[in-house]
Amino acid sequence: xxxxxxxxxxxxxxxxxxxxxxxxxxxxxxxxxxxxxGNDLSTLPNFPAEIRAPAGTLPGVSSFQxxxxxxxxxTPGDAPNVLVAMNPAALKANLGDLPRGADIIANTDEFTxxxxxxxxxxxxxxxxxxxxxxxxxxLPLTSLTVKALEGFAISKKDAERAKNMFALGLLSWLYxxxxxxxxxxxxxxxxxxxxxxxxxxxxxxAGWNYGETxxxxxxxxxxxxxxxxxxxxxxxxxxxxxxxxLIAASVQSGLPLFLGSYPIxxxxxxxxxxxxxxxxxxxxxxxxxxxxxxxxxLGAAFGGALGVTTTSxxxxxxxxxxxxxxxxxxxxxxxxxxxxxxxxTGMPTKTEQTDLLMAMFGRNGESPVPxxxxxxxxxxxDAAVEAARIALAYRTPVMLLSDGYLANGSEPWRVPEVSxxxxxxxxxxxxxxxxxxxxxxxxKRDPETLARPWAVPGTPGLEHRIGGIEKADxxxxxxxxxxxxxxMVRLRQAKIDGIDVxxxxxxxxxxxxxxxxxxxxxxxxxxxxxxxRVRKDGGKVAQAHLRHLNPLPANTGxxxxxxDRVLLPEINLGQLALLLRARFLVDVxxxxxxxxxxxxxxxxxxxIQDVINSD
Amino acid sequence: MTESLNGKGLALVPKTDAKQSLKxxxxxxEVRWCPGxxxxxxxAAVQSFLPExxxxxxNIVFVSGIGCSSxxxxxxxxxxxxxxxxxxxxIATGLAASRPDLSVWVITxxxxxxxxxxxxxxxxLRRNVNLNILLFNNRIYGLTKGQYSPTSEIGxxxxxxxxxxxxxxxxxxxxxxxxEAGFVARTIDSDRKHLHSVxxxxxxxxxxxLVEIYQNCNIFNDGAFDALKEPETRDExxxxxxxxxxxxxxxxxNEKAVRLSPQGGVEVVRRAEVAESEILVHDAHRPxxxxxxxxxxxxxxxxxxVPIGIFRSVDRPAYDTLMSEQLEQAAADxxxxxxxxxxxxxxxWRIA
Ligand SMILES: Cc1ncc(C[n+]2csc(CCOP(=O)(O)OP(=O)(O)O)c2C)c(N)n1
Ligand code: SF4
Ligand SMILES: [Mg+2]
Numbered sequence: 001x002x003x004x005x006x007x008x009x010x011x012x013x014x015x016x017x018x019x020x021x022x023x024x025x026x027x028x029x030x031x032x033x034x035x036x037x038g039n040d041l042s043t044l045p046n047f048p049a050e051i052r053a054p055a056g057t058l059p060g061v062s063s064f065q066x067x068x069x070x071x072x073x074x075t076p077g078d079a080p081n082v083l084v085a086m087n088p089a090a091l092k093a094n095l096g097d098l099p100r101g102a103d104i105i106a107n108t109d110e111f112t113x114x115x116x117x118x119x120x121x122x123x124x125x126x127x128x129x130x131x132x133x134x135x136x137x138x139l140p141l142t143s144l145t146v147k148a149l150e151g152f153a154i155s156k157k158d159a160e161r162a163k164n165m166f167a168l169g170l171l172s173w174l175y176x177x178x179x180x181x182x183x184x185x186x187x188x189x190x191x192x193x194x195x196x197x198x199x200x201x202x203x204x205x206a207g208w209n210y211g212e213t214x215x216x217x218x219x220x221x222x223x224x225x226x227x228x229x230x231x232x233x234x235x236x237x238x239x240x241x242x243x244x245x246l247i248a249a250s251v252q253s254g255l256p257l258f259l260g261s262y263p264i265x266x267x268x269x270x271x272x273x274x275x276x277x278x279x280x281x282x283x284x285x286x287x288x289x290x291x292x293x294x295x296x297x298l299g300a301a302f303g304g305a306l307g308v309t310t311t312s313x314x315x316x317x318x319x320x321x322x323x324x325x326x327x328x329x330x331x332x333x334x335x336x337x338x339x340x341x342x343x344x345t346g347m348p349t350k351t352e353q354t355d356l357l358m359a360m361f362g363r364n365g366e367s368p369v370p371x372x373x374x375x376x377x378x379x380x381x382d383a384a385v386e387a388a389r390i391a392l393a394y395r396t397p398v399m400l401l402s403d404g405y406l407a408n409g410s411e412p413w414r415v416p417e418v419s420x421x422x423x424x425x426x427x428x429x430x431x432x433x434x435x436x437x438x439x440x441x442x443x444k445r446d447p448e449t450l451a452r453p454w455a456v457p458g459t460p461g462l463e464h465r466i467g468g469i470e471k472a473d474x475x476x477x478x479x480x481x482x483x484x485x486x487x488m489v490r491l492r493q494a495k496i497d498g499i500d501v502x503x504x505x506x507x508x509x510x511x512x513x514x515x516x517x518x519x520x521x522x523x524x525x526x527x528x529x530x531x532x533r534v535r536k537d538g539g540k541v542a543q544a545h546l547r548h549l550n551p552l553p554a555n556t557g558x559x560x561x562x563x564d565r566v567l568l569p570e571i572n573l574g575q576l577a578l579l580l581r582a583r584f585l586v587d588v589x590x591x592x593x594x595x596x597x598x599x600x601x602x603x604x605x606x607x608i609q610d611v612i613n614s615d
Numbered sequence: 616m617t618e619s620l621n622g623k624g625l626a627l628v629p630k631t632d633a634k635q636s637l638k639x640x641x642x643x644x645e646v647r648w649c650p651g652x653x654x655x656x657x658x659a660a661v662q663s664f665l666p667e668x669x670x671x672x673x674n675i676v677f678v679s680g681i682g683c684s685s686x687x688x689x690x691x692x693x694x695x696x697x698x699x700x701x702x703x704x705x706i707a708t709g710l711a712a713s714r715p716d717l718s719v720w721v722i723t724x725x726x727x728x729x730x731x732x733x734x735x736x737x738x739x740l741r742r743n744v745n746l747n748i749l750l751f752n753n754r755i756y757g758l759t760k761g762q763y764s765p766t767s768e769i770g771x772x773x774x775x776x777x778x779x780x781x782x783x784x785x786x787x788x789x790x791x792x793x794x795e796a797g798f799v800a801r802t803i804d805s806d807r808k809h810l811h812s813v814x815x816x817x818x819x820x821x822x823x824x825l826v827e828i829y830q831n832c833n834i835f836n837d838g839a840f841d842a843l844k845e846p847e848t849r850d851e852x853x854x855x856x857x858x859x860x861x862x863x864x865x866x867x868x869n870e871k872a873v874r875l876s877p878q879g880g881v882e883v884v885r886r887a888e889v890a891e892s893e894i895l896v897h898d899a900h901r902p903x904x905x906x907x908x909x910x911x912x913x914x915x916x917x918x919x920x921v922p923i924g925i926f927r928s929v930d931r932p933a934y935d936t937l938m939s940e941q942l943e944q945a946a947a948d949x950x951x952x953x954x955x956x957x958x959x960x961x962x963x964w965r966i967a
Pocket of ligand 2: 647648649651652653654683684753757758831832833834835
C-alpha cells in the first residue's frame with residue numbers, strides 16, 4: 001500500500017502520559033530528530049514536581065509539547081495538532097487544549113475500567129461518541145509493543161516499558177523524522193544492559209513499521225527544513241545554554257569559574273551541567289544550603305574567581321544577606337535565579353516571572369543590583385556572558401533572571417564562533433594606587449565606571465580588609481561618618497545606574513503604530529508571535545523587549561512616551577509595570593496571568609487587538 | 616609541646632625569607648575592643664605567632680563573621696574579609712577551595728559559629744577544606760550586649776533571660792568531634808604559650824582545624840574562666856592533654872588521673888588509687904574519635920575538670936586537594952577544555 005504524503009508548514013505535537021511513561025524522554029528524542037532534520041522548533045515540557053505521583057491520576061500526568069516548522073517560529077505553540085495520550089488521565093488533562101479536528105493517538109490498553117474510574121470517566125471516551133469532534137486513532141500501544149518484543153530476553157514489565165519507544169517510532173514515521181540518532185542514543189543509554197537496548201530499538205522500529213502498514217494512518221506528513229540564518233546549529237535548552245554561557249564567560253574573562261550551589265528545581269540542571277566540565281578548570285561546590293552556596297561563590301570571588309551561584313526563588317530569598325555583602329564589598333558575583341511559581345514552595349516545576357521585585361529590592365539597605373533577563377532558551381547563553389561582563393567590569397553582584405519555561409524549553413541555536421564572543425577580561429590591581437605611591441586604597445574608584453580596584457590575596461603590598469560595615473570612600477576603612485555614608489550610598493547607586501547597556505530597540509514595521517507592546521524575559525516568544533498575528537490581520541503594533549531591567553536602557557522613557565498606549569504582559573501581577581510607572585509616570589497597561597504556564601500567542605493577540613481597538 | 620603532627624598544612628603556601636615580627640602583622644587600625652577584653656590577648660598571641668610560620672604575609676587571609684571577636688581581621692595586616700553573621704566558614708570554604716596557595720583563618724564567636732552559623736560550621740568540619748577556625752568562646756553574645764549564647768550554662772541570667780536560660784549548651788569540642796572534624800583543640804586566652812603550641816599544630820594540619828579559645832568578656836560575662844586562671848584552682852581542674860603522655864592533673868594529695876571507665880567512656884580517679892598502667896595515655900591520632908569524645912565530656916556539667924590541648928589530630932585528605940585532583944584528572948582524561956569544541960558538541964547541523 002502506498003500512502004499519501006501531505007506537506008505541512010508546521011505541526012504541534014503533545015506527548016502526554018503518566019510520569020512513569022517516559023514522556024519527557026520521548027519528547028526529547030523527537031526534538032533531537034527534528035533538530036537534526038533542520039526544522040525550526042520550540043518545546044514546552046510540563047511535568048509534576050512529584051517524581052512519581054500515583055499512577056494513572058491527573059496530578060501524575062507529564063507532557064511534552066513540541067512545535068516544529070519550515071519557517072522560524074517563536075513559541076511551543078498554543079494548541080496541539082496531535083495529542084499522544086498514553087492513558088485516560090493524559091487524555092482528560094490535555095483535551096481542553098486540543099482544537100477540534102486535531103488528532104488523538106490513544107493507547108487503548110490503558111483505557112481500562114479502573115483507569116477510567118480513577119479520572120472520573122463513567123464510560124470509555126474512545127468508545128462513546130464524546131470525541132467525535134477529533135480524529136481518534138485508538139491503538140493498543142502496550143500490547144503491540146509486547147508482541148513486537150516476543151522472544152527478547154527481557155521481562156514483560158520491561159517490554160511494556162518500551163511502549164514509549166513504539167509511540168516514538170510511530171510518530172517518527174508519521175512525520176518523516178530521521179531515526180539513526182535515536183537508535184544510537186538508545187544503544188548508548190542502555191550500553192550496560194544490551195538486552196534492554198535491543199528491545200527498545202526493536203520497539204522503536206516496530207512503531208515505525210506499524211505506521212507504514214496500519215490502516216489507522218492513511219497519510220504521513222512532510223515538513224521541510226526551515227531556512228534560518230546560515231551557520232551551524234544545535235538544539236539547546238535554556239539551562240544548558242546558561243551553563244555554556246557561564247563557561248564561555250570564564251574562558252573570555254580568563255578567570256576560573258567557581259559555582260556554589262544547592263539543588264533546587266528548576267535550576268539544578270545548571271549545577272549538573274557545569275559539574276561535567278571540570279576540564280575547563282571549573283570548580284562546582286554543592287553546598288549545605290543556599291547561603292553557603294552564595295557565600296562560597298563570594299569567597300572565591302574575593303580570591304579572584306568568577307563566582308557564580310544558581311538557584312530558584314526560595315534560594316534567592318536565603319541568599320539575600322550575602323548578596324547585600326557583595327554589594328557592600330563590591331565584588332563581582334553572578335546570582336542566577338531560575339524563577340518558578342511561588343510564594344513559598346509554590347509549584348516548583350511551573351514557570352513564573354514573580355521574582356523581579358525581589359531581585360531589584362529584596363535586600364536590606366540601599367542595595368542596588370543589576371538585573372539581566374534572557375528572552376529565549378538560547379538567549380540564556382548571551383545573557384550569562386552579559387551578566388558576567390557587568391559583574392566583572394563594575395565589581396558588582398548581578399541577578400540573572402531566567403525561568404522554568406526557558407530552563408526546560410529548547411530551540412535551535414546558531415552556535416557562535418568563539419571569535420564572536422566579547423572580550424571580558426579583567427586586570428587585577430597589583431600596584432599601590434594611593435597618592436603617596438605606597439598605600440592601597442581598595443575603594444578608590446575608576447572615574448568612568450565607578451568600579452573599585454580588585455586586588456586579590458597573594459598580591460604583595462596590597463594587603464587590605466573589606467567587609468559589610470560601611471567604608472570610608474577611598475581608603476575602605478570602617479567609617480560611621482554621616483556624610484561619608486550618604487556619599488557611599490549614592491556612589492553605589494550611581495555605579496549601577498551608570499552601567500553601559502544597549503538602547504531599547506523597537507520593532508515598529510511602518511513606524512505608525514500607536515500601541516507598543518513591551519515585555520521582558522521569557523514572554524518574548526509569545527509576544528512576538530502575537531504581534532505577528534495582529535499584523536497579519538492588518539493591526540498596527542510596535543514591539544520592544546527589555547533584557548536589562550536594571551539599569552533600564554537610557555531611552556526607555558522616550559520609547560514609552562512615544563506611544564499612545566503601552567501594553568505590558570507579565571506572568572506576575574504587574575511587577576515591571578510598577579517600576580515603569582514609578583520611574584516614568586507612564587500609565588502602562590498591565591496584562592497578567594499567573595497560571596504557571598507561558599502565555600499563548602492567540603490570547604495575547606486578542607489582548608493587543610483589544611488595546612488597539614480601545615481608541 | 617607535641618611534635619608537629621603532620622606538617623602539610625602550609626606546604627602549598629609560599630614562604631618568605633624576610634624576617635618577620637609581631638609588628639609586621641599589626642594593621643594601622645585602632646583596636647576597639649573594651650579595655651581588658653580577652654580578645655586583645657588572642658590578637659597579640661596570633662600576631663606574635665605568625666612570624667614563626669614564615670609565610671608570605673600576602674598569602675594569609677583572615678575571614679570572620681559578626682561579633683566582637685569578628686572584628687579581628689581589621690587589626691591584622693594581612694588580607695581580610697569581615698563578612699556576615701555565621702557565614703564565615705562558607706565564605707572561607709570558597710576562598711580556600713579555589714586558592715590552595717593561601718593560609719586561611721576563620722575567626723568566629725560562640726554565637727556566630729554555633730547559633731546562626733552552626734550549619735556551616737559542622738559542614739566545614741566534615742568537608743575538611745584547608746582552614747583554621749578559631750572559635751572565641753566567651754559564652755555570651757558580646758556585640759549585642761550580653762544575651763546568653765549557645766555555650767552559656769543553663770540558668771544563665773541575662774537581659775534576654777531574666778529568670779535564667781533554659782536550654783542546654785553545646786560543648787564545642789564534642790560538637791566538632793561529632794561533626795567528623797580531623798583536628799580539634801581547646802586553649803585559653805590567658806596562656807600565650809599554650810595558645811602558641813595549639814596554633815602551631817592547627818596551622819600544620821592540612822584540612823579543617825577547630826580551635827576553641829576560652830575568651831573572657833569582662834563586660835558581660837566576666838570571670839567565666841577564672842577557675843582555669845586563678846593560681847588556687849588552676850592546676851587542680853585543668854587537664855592538659857599532651858599526645859603520648861599519661862593524662863594526669865592536680866597537685867600533691869589531689870593529684871588525679873584519667874582512665875578508661877569500665878562503664879564506657881573515661882573517668883577521673885585519684886592518682887594514688889590507680890596503677891600507672893591503668894592511666895590513659897593521650898593519643899591524638901587515634902582514628903576512632905570516641906575516646907576524644909569521652910575526654911571532651913569531662914568538663915560536664917560545671918567545670919569540675921577541664922581538658923585543654925589537642926583532642927584529636929587525624930590526617931585525612933583535604934577537600935580542596937581532592938577537588939583539584941578531579942580537575943586535573945578530567946583534563947588528563949579528555950584534554951583541557953576547548954570552548955569551540957564544547958559549543959559544537961552534541962548533534963549539529965549546518966544551514967548554508
Ligand atoms: C543576621 C544577623 N542577625 C543578628 C545580628 C546581631 N548580632 C551581631 S553579633 C551577634 C552575636 C555575637 O555573639 P558571638 O558570636 O558570641 O560574638 P562575640 O560578640 O561574643 O564575640 C548578634 C546576635 C547580626 N549582625 N546579623
Ligand atoms: S563586649 Fe565583651 S567581648 Fe565584646 S569587646 Fe567588650 S569585653 Fe570584649
Ligand atoms: Mg560570644
